[in-house]
Amino acid sequence: MKKYIVLLFVGVLFAILEACRTGNENKCLILGHTSFKAYTKAYLLDINRQPIDSIAVNGGEFTFTQLDSTDTPHVMLIRLDDGSEDDWLEMPVMVERGTVELKIEEYVHISGTPLNNAIQDFLDGIQRCKDGIVLGKNITPDEVERIFSEYYCQQILANCDNALGRYIYQDYGIHLKGGDMEKAKAALSNK
Numbered sequence: 001m002k003k004y005i006v007l008l009f010v011g012v013l014f015a016i017l018e019a020c021r022t023g024n025e026n027k028c029l030i031l032g033h034t035s036f037k038a039y040t041k042a043y044l045l046d047i048n049r050q051p052i053d054s055i056a057v058n059g060g061e062f063t064f065t066q067l068d069s070t071d072t073p074h075v076m077l078i079r080l081d082d083g084s085e086d087d088w089l090e091m092p093v094m095v096e097r098g099t100v101e102l103k104i105e106e107y108v109h110i111s112g113t114p115l116n117n118a119i120q121d122f123l124d125g126i127q128r129c130k131d132g133i134v135l136g137k138n139i140t141p142d143e144v145e146r147i148f149s150e151y152y153c154q155q156i157l158a159n160c161d162n163a164l165g166r167y168i169y170q171d172y173g174i175h176l177k178g179g180d181m182e183k184a185k186a187a188l189s190n191k
Helices: 002-028 114-135 141-158 163-176 178-189
Strands: 029-033 039-046 052-055 062-066 074-081 088-095 100-105 108-111
Touching: 029 074, 029 088, 029 141, 039 062, 052 062, 074 100, 074 163, 088 100, 088 108, 088 114, 088 163, 108 114, 114 141, 114 163, 141 163, 163 178
Parallel strands: 029 100
Antiparallel strands: 029 062, 039 052, 039 074, 074 088, 100 108
16 A cells, blocks of 8 residues: 555656746847846837836846747847936847847847747847948948848848847838838738
């Protein structure tokens, strides 16, 4: 009889541990860090910039957990705030299964899941465009607009089948010129 009670106890314990383990597979854990000490609060915003959650930044660290909607990756925003009305930083983050690491320092770094790695690639590309413009001689404002329009269009086309492409179009689409705007619209409307 003691054997059966011990086996029953072990079976229940195993079931509890398995439930805890599988329960964590369907969440997005966002681990944030900033070296900017002025920012004392972090907000998790939806794509329309409405607050979903907030937390105090403690020692430069903050964490958000999203349990819902991880089956369909989507963009949310992290906003760091110093308590004033006009000084804040904002960073896109993809909510998808897994752990996302976000470092907001002199350079921004986001990684941990496929679409968050793609956000990092997108941000790195923006920096390369800016660097190229700085190095360019006698570059006109029209050429600057063309360079960024082409880059944003290329990124939308490359990501038209995921939430990143729609985010780029929503937040950077105003910079698309002529044919780039039409290509981006057509690619997103086909998805």
